[in-house]
Amino acid sequence: MNKCTICEKETKNKCSNCSQAFYCTAEHQKLDWKNHKSNCHPFKIAQDEEIGRYLTTTRDIKPFEIILQEEPLVRGPSQITAPVCLGCLNTIDSNQYINCEKCNWPICEEQCGNCSEHIAECAFFSQREYKVNIKEFINPHPLYQCVSIIRCLLLSESNPHNWNKFEQLESLEEKRRGSMQWKADVDHIAAFIPKFFKTTKYSEDHIMKCVGIFQINGHEVPTSDPPHVAVFHKASYLEHSCTPNLVKTFTKKGKIILWALKPIKKNTHLSICYTDAVWNTAERQNHLMQTKLFVCKCERCVDVSELNTNYNAIKCGNADCKGLVLPSDPKCLDAVWNCNRCNRSEEKFSVNRKLEQAKADLQAMDKTAKNCLRYLNHYQKWLPSFHYYMCEVKIHLVQLLGKDPKELMVLSEEHLNMKITYSKELINLYEILAPCEVRLLGTLCFELHSAIAEQTRRISSQMNTTPKALLEESLHYVEKCVNYLQYESNIFIEGHILQQARINRDALNMVLKL
Template identity: 60%
Template sequence: MGTVRCLLLAKKDPEKWKVFSELESLEKLRRGSMQWKADLESIGKFIPRFFKTTDFSEDLIMKTVGILQINGHEVPVTDPPHVAIFKNASFLEHSCHPNLAKSFTKDGHLILWAPKAIKRNTHLSICYSDAVWGTQERQQHLMHTKIFKCECERCLDVTEFGTNYDGFKCTTPDCIGVILPSSLKEWNSKWRCSTCGNHVDILFIKDILEKAGKDLNPMTRTADNCIKYIQNYQKWLTNRHFYICQAKIQLVQLIGTDPKELMTVPEDKLNLKLEYCKELLDLYEKLAPCEIRMLGTFCFELHSAIAEHTRRVALKTSLSPKNMLEESLLYVDKCINYLQHECDIFVEGHILKQAKINRDALRMVLVM
C-alpha cells in the first residue's frame, strides 16, 4: 500500500510528488537483482493488474519501490510499524558508527539528535543497518537493501575499535591472541591470530558461527540457559563477540525484571547482572553510541541493580552507602539523557518516566 500511496501523490499533491520523485532510487543498480525481480512480480506487475489501471508504468512503479527501499524509515508508532520518507533525513550519510540518533513522536514525526557533541564540519550520519550486528551481517544487509558495500571507519577496522566484536580466541595452546580477518576484503578467506600469526581455516569460523546462531535464536529465554550458552561458546568466541553479547543482553534483562523480583534475586545473579550491565554499557557506548534506547535501558538496569546492592549492604553493615547511591544516581541520570526524546507509547518512554521518579527520590535521600 505504501507504493500506491506514493504513486497517488502525483495527482493529489504534485509538490510532494516532485520532492519524492527526486530522491535516489538506485534503479539502475537494483535492476536485475533477485530482490528487484521479486518486487517486479509482487508490486510492479501486481498494481496495474489489481487496480485495473494504466496510469502507472512498470518503470515508474519500480522507481517508486526503489525510492521507498533506499530512503524509507521504519516508524514503530503503529502496529505493525509503517515506512515513512523524511526529506531531510534522506540526505544523511550512512555509518555503522553514526553521530545522530533517531527518536519518534507519538504522531510519527522523526527526531534526529546527537547523544555526543559533533565537531564542526563533521558529516552527519545515521546507521542504515543495525549497529548491534556483527560486521558481516551489517555488510550483507546493506548490500541487499541499500546496494552498497560499507567502508566506514568501523567496518574497515576489523577489531571494531579494539572491541574484537567478531573475534575468536586463538586455537594455539597458551596463546591469548584474537583471531580476526586480515582485512575487510579478506573476511571470507584469511583469518589469523593477532599475536602468534596462526592461520585458521575459514570453514572452522563459519561452522562455529552457524552453530552459535542456531543455538541462540530458538533458545528458551531463561537466565540459566543464557549462562550455559555463554559458558559454552566462550570456548571459541571472545568475551565481547556479538553472539556472546546478545546472550548477555538477554541475561541482564531476565535477572530481576522488576524491583520486587530484584529484591529476591540470589547474590551471585545480582553480581552477574552488575558485571554484565557495566561491560555491555562500556562496549556499546564505544561501538554503537547512537543506539540510545538500548543504552538508556542498560543504564536503568544498572541503576536498579546498584540500588538493590546498596539496600543489601545497608542491611548487613553500618557502612554509609552514600558512594553507591551516588553511583546509582549517575546511571539514572545517564538513562534520562539517553531516553529524553522517547514518548510513552514505547517501553523506553515508560522507563524514562520511572527513571525521573527514581532520580528525584535519590536526590532527596542524598541531601538528608
C-alpha cells in the same frame, strides 16, 4: 557581509539557529519567519560526486540538541505483512474489524477509513469492478506488497508538494535493475498494479522508480504494530555510518526526531545508522548490500578489531595460546583468519562452522536465565566474553535477572553481582561500538542503576549506614539513562523506563542532599 533577506541591505546579522539567512534588523527577521521556519535547521544540503547529496552542519551542535523534526512524505505497510488497517497501520483483529464502505479493504474502525492516507487510494481501489475480499489475517498477504507503492504513485495527484520532494530522492534504479529483487518487484508490483487494478495510468518505469525510492529511503517506524515504513524528505539525505553522530527516534504520530548525543562541529557531515549497529561487521555489510546496495567503508567497518573491541573475534584453537583470531582483511568475506599472538591461521569455512552453530543455538534457545548461563558457559571455550553472540546473551541475562523490583530484592548475591558486572561491561562496550543506540544503552543504564540501588539497600541494612559512593554511582547511571532516553515517547517501553528513571533520579538527589 551578506544581504538582508527582506531589503537586501548588507549585514553581518544572521539567523542564530541555521546561520544561513541574514537580516539587518530583528523586525525583518520576524517578517520572514513564516517563509523561513520550514528551512530553519542547523544544517544544509550539500552535494559530492562520490556520495551524492548529504547534510552538513552550518554551526556547532550542542549535546542533546534536536536538529530536525519532520513529518513523512508518505507512509504505508511493509511489503511483506499480514493484513493491517490502512488507516492506523496496526494489525487487523480477525474478530473486530470492518470493511471500508467504498473499497472494501479491512480497517479497524470507521475513522481509519477517513484518514488522509486512505482517502486517495480508496477512490483508486474503488475503480476496480470487483471489490477486494480479504479473509486471511494471520499470514503475509500478497495484496499488501503494492499498497505503499500505490500511495507513492497517488502523491502526484493527492499532494503535489510532497510528490515534488519524493521524486527528487535517490532510487538507485541502475544499480537495482536486473537484480533478483528487481525482477521480483516487477512481477509482484509493477506488473501486478496495472493488471489487478485495471489501470494504464502508470508505466513500469514509473512504478519501479517509486519502488526504488520507497525501498532505498524508507524508515521502519515502530509507532504501529507491526512497524510500518515511512519516507521523509530531509532525513533521506543523511549519510550512513555504523558509528553515526545522530540519534533517530519517533513521536507518537510518526514524526522523525533527529538529535545529537555529543557535540558536533560546524561543517560536519551528519549521519545515522541504516542497519543495526549492534550486529557484527559481516551482518551489517550483508544487510546494507541487500537493502541499500552499497558497501560501508566507515572507520568501524574497515577495522578488523571493530574499534579495538574485538567484537568479531574468536579464541585461538591452539591450546597453549591466549590470542584472538580475526579476519586478515575486513573487506574480503573469504579472507583467512589469523591469531594476533601465535599467527596461527584458520580458514573462513572453519570459522563459519563455529559461528553458525553458535548462532543456531542462540536462535533456538528459550531465553531463560538458566539457559543464558548455560550458553555462556558452553561457548566460552570458543568465543571471548566480548564476542557479539556472548554479548547478545548477556543483554538477555541482565534484563532477566531481577526483572522487576520484587524479584531484584530476593536475587542471590552471585546473580546480583553478575547483573552489575555484565551491565557495566555492555555499557562500556556499546558506548564505543554503537554510541547512538540509545534505547539499548538507556535500558542497560537503568538496569545497572537498579542493581546498584539494591546492592546499596543490602549493605545499608547490614551496616546501619548508607554507602554514599554507591548512591552516587546509582545516581550517575540513572542520569545517563534519562539523557539517553529523554526523547522516547511513552508509547514505547523505553518511554516508560524514562518516566521511572526521572522519579528515581529525583528521589536519589533528595537522599544525597540530606
